Amino acid sequence: MRDFAFGQYYPTGSVVHRLDPRVKIILSLFYLVIIFFVVSYVTYLIVALFLLFVVLISKIPVLSVLKSVKAVIFLLVFTAVLNIFFYKEGKVIAEWGIIVITAQGIDFAVKMILRLSLLVMGSSILMFTSTPTEITDGMEYLMAPLKFVRFPVHDVAIIMSIALRFIPTLMEETDKIIMAQKARGAAFDCGKFTERVKAVVPILIPLFASSFRRAEELALALDTRCYDATPKRTRMKKLKAGWKDFIAVIIVAALGTVILLDKYYFLSFDRMIENALGWNLWGA
């Protein structure tokens, strides 16, 4: 068993884990949207504190949430560099030939990094606190209106849940195959690039072969038990939203209100503080 950083369910049985997955999905989506309305550092701090609060009550180790940013670190650095070097407007801080660094450029880059990392960490919380089954169940409910346009909601949900269900199985299988080929002297971690690419073949082919075998067996098993996705099916676990979910909605709504007030009513808390202190950072 190995740990994959992004989207590993981390069972602690906390309140966040026990929230209705539908509510969790909607709140996560809302969070993803609302984070684009954050304009000031003060509100970024508020969002970060909010995230910390959620992580603490969900009892997930803070480190593993931070680690989820690792997956997008390249993207972060890349956009930051682009922004710093190619943002040409505003107060110039440094200049070498065509490269001009402005205060606004740095400001923009820092905010971009904050936004993206808060985005990734926020969505990782959904994955950390809900099992794949819960997520697909929730998705199925939320996609229910699509049934009216004859979209096969249930089939998509079952395909999704089977795919998710088999990720750990295939990981385990991959581990076994890697071990078996290593035992036969295969070296995966040294040699030239072309050699390393070639070294993947003895893993991929057995893996494909076993995936097809599993798929066939599963299809047969579904058939022999007369599985049919079309008639109206009842469910074993009914999802129920309760007072916990209500409180969660209120907390996230409060966060949203603060963010929107900052942007549209107070026109950035940062500006207010700067004005109060009489700073002029942007050379306006």
Place this chain on the structure above:
Amino acid sequence: MSIVIENLSFTYGKKTPYKKQALKNVSFTVNEGDFLGIIGHTGSGKSTLIQHINGLIKLEEGKIKVFDIDLSQKKPDLKLLRRKVGMVFQYPEYQLFDETVEKDVAFGPKNLKMSDEEIKQSVKEAIELVGLDYESIKDKSPFEISGGQKRRVAIAGVIAMKPKVLILDEPTAGLDPKGKEEILELILKLKESSAHTVIMIGHDIDELSRYVKRLIVLNDGQLVYDAKPAKLFENREKLEEMGLDVPIAYKLKCALSEKGVKMGEVANDDDFVREYLKIYKEKKN
């Protein structure tokens, strides 16, 4: 001594909520020429143990020495280790991948950087040793031959590396009785002809006690017994508590002893027949 293991412990998924201690303070040695069986309930740590011997799991706690290779060193020579210790995994046919049987069996020797001549020679030998016809099978795809043949080809892939020690993880799993018998006979043949030390994990106690000379019992990651089969079964009740069975021959011996017929050491059918004949002849005289 070919393999020395001292105080080996291992934990999966350290620092995660899924952590599980798979091995606790396991120590034993394997001598050259041993035919050793390892039994234990599912999840008792058998596979983890043998994967350590081949350097497939990084040593965490304890000491392992295989021939002159000390695995507790920082960078042990894994290539040399894998040349000396051949490992046949559970369902080894699932690791076949190449276009032809010949190329697949040659995968191991090639990785060991043997010369072309040597590779050709050892592949041919290995395929013949596992009881397949080299000429007729070498150009077939490993995906079009039968299940039993696939398993033989996979074992040949390990044999072709000419290991001194052969480790097999449930080599008869999923085969029919005839296939099982054939694979076991093959292992016995391999022990005599190429790899002289064999370690075998098994579930079927009747099967194991017929072949191995020594049995190690793992329970919950701990080594509980290390004895020759006939002696081990004297702990029948304790074994049954661990979810393990004793061979039918031994059960018969117990049933007879309840009726007053005392027999010597019995571990398998052959022993039973021998002991029975002894008593029979005594009665006759």
